[in-house]
Amino acid sequence: MKKKIKPKHRQRKRNHLSFRLNVLFFVVFLLFSALILRLGFVQIVEGETFVNELASTTNATERHDAPRGVMYDRYGHVVVDNQLELSVTYTNPSRTTKAQTMLEIAQDLEPLIEVDTERVTPRDKRDYILLTMSEEDRYKLVTREERRDLDGPSSEYQLEIERITDEQIDRLSSQELQVAAIYREMARGYANSPQRIKQRITDEEAHVISENLDRLPGIDIARHSSRTYPYGDSFHSFFGSTSQIPSERVDYYLSRGYERSDIVGTSYLEAQYEEVLRGQKAVVESVTKREGTRTIDSTVNERLGQRGNDLVLTLDMELQQRLEDIIDQEIRKSGNSFILDRSAYAVLMDPRTGDILAMAGFWDPAGRERDSYADHIGNVNKAFEMGSSVKAASVLTGFHAGVASPGTRFNDRPIYLPQTPPKRSWNTSGFGWIDDRRALEQSSNVYMFEIGMRMANCYYTAPNTRCGWTTGSGGTIERAYQEVRNSFSQFGLGSETGIDLPSYSSGLTGGSESGGNLLDLMIGQYDNYTTLQLAQYIATIANDGYRMEPRLVREIRNPSTIQDEQGAVVQKFEPTILNRIDMSDAHISRVQQGLRDVMTRGTARANFGNASYQPAGKTGTAQVKVAVGQGDYRRVVDGNTQSLVGYAPFNNPEIAFAVVVPDVRLGSNGGRQGIAQEISKSALEAYFELKDSRNGAKPIDEPLLEEVNID
Template sequence: MLFFVVFLLFSILVLRLGELQIVFGEDFQRELARTEDITISNPVPRGKMYDRYGKVIVDNTPLNAITYTKYQGVDQKKMLDTAAKLAKIINKDTSKVRERDKKDFWMMKHPKEAKAKITEKEWNQYKGKKLDDKQIYKLQLKRITDQDLDSLSADDLKTLAIFREFNSGYALTPQIVKNKDVTPEEYAAVSEDLENLPGIDTTTDWERNYVFGDTLKTILGDVSSSESGLPKDESEKYLAQGYSRNDRVGTSYLEKKYEDVLHGQKAKVKNVTNKSGKIISTEVVSEGDRGNDLVLTVDMDLQTQVEKIIEDEMWAAKRSGNTGLMDRAFVVLMDPHTGEILTMAGKKIARNPETGKLEMQDYALGTFTTSYNVGSAVKGATILTGYKTGAIKPGDKQLDEPLVIAHTPIKKSWKTFGWINDQRALQVSSNVYMWKTVIAMGGGHYAPNKALQLDPSTFDTLRKSFNQFGLGVRTGIDLPNETPGVVGPERKPGLLLDLAIGQYDMYTPLQLAQYVSTIANGGYRVQPHMVKEIREPEQDSNELGPVIEEIQPKVLNHLDMKDEWIKRVQEGFRMVFQVGDGTATGYFRSATYNPAGKTGTAQAFYYGTDRSRWGTPVMNLSLVSFAPYDNPEVAMAVVVPWAYQGNTGPAVNDLIGRRVLDAYFDLKKNRQVATDPAQTNNQTTQQTQEQQNNQTTQRTDESQVNETNQQTGETQTNQ
């Protein structure tokens, strides 16, 4: 009985299997053939950028978007039918439709009329293989008239604009059809009619939002659009990394430098389609992740204040009669111990191409991509090189006197100082002291009315020493396109003297910041960097996520010099700002934050945007500083190229520098008050008012005389 039951069950099973394979087998085979699994990748928002205090700098603005995915086996006619249906639901800008697009579209809509454009003789030549398909098509295009194209209606053009987007994508890759100004009504209507729109989908897209407008925009960089996709010259590299051709990527500066951090992991969706391309079912394979976030070293509150200061002082200086060529200014603030860039500001006055009016534009990238003669700001490096080579010893005195060299104009400081030592030379910015130092360095001997003979290899000695401070070499900042500056090509003795006072080789504002940081921190050249941390994204908020990587300070080299030498130059810099007739005392002596630094003025030549005035003699202004002197926490470089023509002009470098350091320390005090309720605002307000009063006095009192004298002397030509 048991055997019979088992036999009966197996018999039923065999009969059922036979029915499935023989009777319904072909039906199931057709069902299997009619479906296809297609996995597509959808882009995700890029990572955000924050400032050092957690303020959002670069964000993503969500956009309603309509996409099209070209599935396998879909022909042009079906795509055109879908485009026509979609055109009835949404508006589409037709301004990018070209004449060639219209001709192709007209031929698709009017195949008989297009065929009639070819003569019987030409068709016979085609049959005889004397003309090919491409030649026939070219003849048809050529013979389409304006009247033919005028027959296309507004709806036709809208269909064409949509169809053009369909064809600009790649197979199995979602292509944005519309992601700007998609109305809620359009989004809802398309979503409700997806069954009749093969390949069409609705989704959420994004666009980059730079929260602070143009502030620091040239450093933050740009991202390609969904239309442009991957840059042509780098497409193979990105495709090998799993990108799609229409993916958006960073195309410049931070957006490009940190592309691998910011781009995120795409969401993957598996669509089951039939042979007509209609989606039968959809399955989410992976949700995808937004790109990781960057926390920058920049303080955006300080950055915006510094940019405002630059603008104010530049416009004020432009009201002077001899500042017509001044069109830019730069400020870099840096932590001298860690290399963190606190502010990287650059402004350029340029004419708006649309309005024709002059306006202030962001030019932060000029802080490390452009270089200038910076003048006496480099004299700290000259003195230290003199110590190292044995040309001078700490405390050595030299006679500051006019130098009368054969066949050369008289060379002198802005004022004759008599016997002075090294620190006094820095305090009053003596050119003669630097020249006599480098003459000794080059094995020369100065004698009135005699020719000067110097060892040409001294150029290499001085430049290699300057390189150790960061002058004349790339600083190593984590941004592309940094210039190492410009090295003068000739090696005449007079040019070596120019090199010693910053009037031959050219340096970037960022190099000046690294140079003064090296002196401020005791001789360590620290690599500057813009990124402080890389963090995981918090998907639903602007809060900072967990730290993935923290960028550590990197020392590039240490000066091969005695600590007491560096301290001696530091003291000379303090004297420049705080003691007696130091060249910057009129602007900084009243500062409560104990600053030190060096001013610079260089006679240079204009080579800006107005090519008709190239070669015009101009004065470049610079300023390097650190504070507090006894415990430096900030280093600053200010460069104002082509500040004025003639021997005197507005001291824009000092005016900017004082206001910038005031802003830094005021902001620091305000933050301390905000985090410590025990402190009161009275002291801060009183100190701020005192600084403003002192600054007002500076602009109108003895500092103007000091700066005028300094500029008159420092800019003596040394050719």
Template sequence: MKEQKGKKQKSYISIRLNIMFLCIFLLFSAIIMQLGKVQIVEGEAYKNQVESSQNAITSIPVPRGQILDREGKTVVNNKSLRTITYTRVKGITSEDILKTAKDLAKVLEMPEQDINKLTDIDKKDFWMQLNSKRAETKITKKDIEKFKEKGIEGKELDKKIEDLRRGRVTEVELAELTAQDLKVLAIKSKMGSGYQLTPQIIKKDVTDEEYARISENLANFPGVDATVDWERNYVNGNLFRSVLGNITSSEEGLPKENLDSYLVRGYNRNDRVGKSYIEQRYEDVLHGTKEEVKNITDKSGNIVSTEIISKGKSGNSLTLTIDMELQKKVEESIEKNLRAFKSSEPLLDRAFVVMTNPNNGQILSMAGKKIVEKEGKIEFEDLALGNMTTSYELGSAVKGATLLTGYETGAIHPGDQFYDAPMKFKGTQAKKSWNVSGFGNINDLRALQVSSNVYMFQTALKIAGVNYVPNGSLDIKQGAFDTMRYYFKQFGLGVPTGIDLPNEIIGQTRKVDSQPGFLLDFSIGQYDTYTPLQLAQYVSTIANGGYRMQPQIVQEIREQSIKEEVGKVIRSIEPVVLNRIDMKKEHIDRIKEGFRWVFQEGDGTGVKYFKNVPYKPAGKTGTAQTVYGGDDPIGRNAKGERMECYNLTLVGYAPYDNPEVAFSVVVPWLHDDKNGINSIIGKEVLDVYFDLKQQRIYGESTSTGSFKQN
């Protein structure tokens, strides 16, 4: 009995064990199947979900490169600003943003301009968000049925309803929004702009208290960060300001016209980029490489940590060819003389100066000023760009090109003489020099020295293959114009100078060449128009012996400076010879000697200003009869016709036997052609150039006649 009972008990235990093992087997099988489902069936989906939450890459802007002058002095740098930003993550709701905006509004004061930017649509949408139940009552079932009857459904229906609801928010209801509400809205608008995982600036230049309260309580402001941003700082105020250019704000972001070009290069839509002149032209150099970080987010989309993927690098720096100390003195000279002459010259409103190194094309100074009268007071706008974006008849300053054209075509030869007396042609007024009685027999050097028009007229006729017959008619073919323009263009007159800046013009090449007398006007600089920069390139080409150099505004690209140390040179911008003029060296030297006579010998038209200066310059004065080309009604007579006036110009270089600086001066629209403003400015800027050179070498002034700003 006992044995049978024991056997039954063992059998019972065995069955129970088998059942238990079966249950365990089934349980593990279920677990394995579930793991298989997770790993094999749903694994890819989970993997994508994890990666999408953890591998969100964000680009962080870096400071823009600096701009230095040729002496290494800072022209443009970056000002650090304590900044509050917000980064919108995936899955964030409008209510989440509103809550954070309300919390921020308790700490931040927003600039008035941000409040003023809010539109009625912004305010109505915000009112509806704050008053959702009241907003719902503005749409009836009947309104919805009307839309549906027109076949409007889905998203289009939602939009129609929303537009209708917004349109029914009244001015009285908008007035319910308090000043605090508007501040919240301004913050919320900034938080909602831009793109996911791209930091949006809420406020720059926050106060110490604002920065501290937010940075110490970031856990209470999801997505908010207290950081340091930058804004461009133009160290010298308005000095050379228009040429330096501007950058976009983060609100402007990338220019629409170049959007695709920037996006394919890795820019974000709200990046700040150069939008004009130097800042735009050298964007790729100045912009730098953004830092990339990986935001680690939790399942709710909150950023829990960040990991640096690649460190950013600040933009590289530019070293300009401009000497900002010289630039300042040149601008002061222009302003001083415009102010001094304005009372006697009602049409006068601008003047230009370009100074270059004729041997390499580097621009040392490019200055322009325009008078703006406000409430009876004279103020000045920077018009430096006018040196390359405006053109004028430049008068006798271009006579060197006329004579060289005559030499090279064989029309005249060095030393040839013509009798300077008024020239009379059938059906026209006499053509004569400024000395109405004439200069008698003169050669080419004397013609330059006293600025003889008649000598240039005779040269132009010879180029055209025409002999002068008193009271006779002229028969000049188009080919004569083409020939003279061909040679003028070799100096840069009437063609792009090649400057590394946008928007340069080439002047006006007049098309009405059918009247023979126009060739005579062309020969003395009173027909086609040229820019002050073209004029500087022309005289530089003569000064250096016949090489037309490309004007340069940047001489080096450097690594960003560390503390006070200048960064090392990455690239030097080498001089570029655009062309060698088709003219013999002895012919160029002949013109250079004539230019020396103008400034240093006898009754040369520039002797009064330049004879006794120690730096021994050479050059050519210029006067062009023209008509007023501005917009001021004062420049028109009672019939609405433009008034006649003069453009005064000057070109030169120094020292005459080893030129290191060349210059052009252009002062348009004067009544008095003998007031000398062109020569006064020309002497002052040369004085300053050599004075600064002396100070830098020896620590003392040359005392060549430096001037004081009134």
């Protein structure tokens, strides 16, 4: 057998490959060796040089707050604006900064500014006294035996605080209180985060502080902006307020890129649209290199800030001012008509879109001094028994339940049920046999009672006849309550309105679900509703059964760079239909005709019978009992809550309204009747007058400036 011999060229090729790999490994070895040598050289030979250079390089980052977005009304009037102001801030460079160091800075700053000392608590004063005591005096506060029994420094400090006497606090001078107030604000800050010490410093204070910044480490003058309200209290409470981040919300905001000292919206529109209104901060980064006491290099990088986006509201500020004046005049004209507090609430809205055009409230609490009687927010957070103004919902509920239909007649006469006071209409002898339209026109209670009783399987035929309704779980009364409330909620009565606010009331339900209370529920004298819920209910009927979501904001716009001009639209909010009530068009039309009858022939004809704008609506008077007096003089006074709901024009509704006047004395006791009707009449006249001619909203002489809470 012959021996196989490998070709020479294949052997040479393999030797050549091995040589290349060896060269590659050698080069890699040299590179790693060079890298290791270089690292060793940098660390061992030049390490000290680089450490010194790093120590001589300072990097300071400043963040300047940007103004929040402004708010406009529907006609372009600025209703919430910003005003530039200067504040004194302290930035704690480290968590380990000693309290004594901050106290010394506070003592140096005190002669330069004047601060409010009202917020200085007794605990703050004790802290200050401890800081200013000598070590010897402080050591005397706690005995050696007591220290042995204490758990640690915190327990010892608490005992020292308790040993500070009231006499020592009383001996503090005004100058010392000023220092304590400054130190209090400084100590409340977080490391590397500016903490406001005083807002709105004067120009003189700013100049003096600027001249002394070199000896006030951590102290700076920062630019901020505060909210201003060109129209004063008009709609002010709905705009909301701003403050430093509340302690319970710190984690929430920090996770979204905020700093602890940032100002945020804390209520109503400011809170609801915080992410929109929030501005983008300007960032200034300064890098300085020093060699000894000499600066050898300095660079500044700046990122410009931007004002937050703007809101265009549905509000008509001129109409709002007219409505506020109307309520104010009518309440003051009523004199002593009120049992205790004088108050009234009104909502004007577009039933086709849900736009809130105006929403005003007046509250004059008895025995209390107030700077302002404005209580606009009461329209969404105060609930009342609304009386007969809800009867349109009662009739439609009866139609839907099948216990009545258009044209159904019931005998309006007193009803006597076991263990229940007599139930009758305001016309105590009754209206006799009436149909649904006549029942709305004359505000028959008994017609609504009949609907409620029949829904609970009670067919009342004669005095003292026992009804066939049953109580308890699954009983006919319980089912009737549920059916009525479910029906009412379709209109917005007793349900969430959906308005773009972070909080509002959904009303209150009565307690005991008895047969007699069911009858009261049908005439609006059991469950409680807000004025906004009442307005949404009547707007739903005006809008042929479509319940619109009430809204306060129409658009979000970019901040404008041109004076008196709005920026480009970022987002436009379209009207939102919440639901369509589960009633037929014929039934809704029938009730609409009944509401028109109220204004032309019924309980509101005196004020609206000849109105050119052709209103439709429903009056309401709920009986109330109000406790007045104290101790042996405490007594209960009978009164009523007046209400009126409606819309106009009847054939093509463009405005819906609800007016509520709580706790008015009875006419026999000197109470003025018809206050709600007078307010409604003047409000509708104002709306239609403004359609023809406008003079513009009237700003106050000195814009109202928000007091920002920095606690």
